[in-house]
Amino acid sequence: MILQAIIIGIVAWVFIYILMDTDMIFNKWWVVLNKLPKWLSMPLGGCVYCFSGQLALWYYIYYAIVTGAYNALYHIAFVSVAILTAEILNHILKNNNDTKNY
Numbered sequence: 001m002i003l004q005a006i007i008i009g010i011v012a013w014v015f016i017y018i019l020m021d022t023d024m025i026f027n028k029w030w031v032v033l034n035k036l037p038k039w040l041s042m043p044l045g046g047c048v049y050c051f052s053g054q055l056a057l058w059y060y061i062y063y064a065i066v067t068g069a070y071n072a073l074y075h076i077a078f079v080s081v082a083i084l085t086a087e088i089l090n091h092i093l094k095n096n097n098d099t100k101n102y
Contacts, residue, residue: 001063005056005078009085012052016045017094048086056082 020030026045033041042050056079064070 001074001078002081004059004063005081006085008055008059009052009082010089012055012082013048013086013089013093016048016051020045048090049083052082052086053079 015026018024019026021027029045033044033046036044036046038046043054045051057075060075060078064075
């Protein structure tokens with residue numbers, strides 16, 4: 001499960017910082033997000049931490065439904081690892097020059 005959380009953090013980071021960049025495939029989604037209220041745009045891709053947390057939150061719920069096993073502490077840890085992965089990537093690759101977080 002930890003590997004899946006790390007992959008979710010990587011996917012969120014790549015989606016926000018690479019695929020929503022200027023002239024990339026999801027740039028128009030970035031434009032749409034900037035027109036939405038902050039409370040709605042952040043978990044939909046306006047904030048790498050919020051987005052990775054949302055992906056991890058819903059992925060774990062899906063996983064729990066499919067397997068029939070839910071553990072609240074694992075759920076919190078799973079979401080935390082995804083967010084931490086996005087933070088580590090931000091720190092290493094963006095030099096804390098985070099322009100896509102409010």
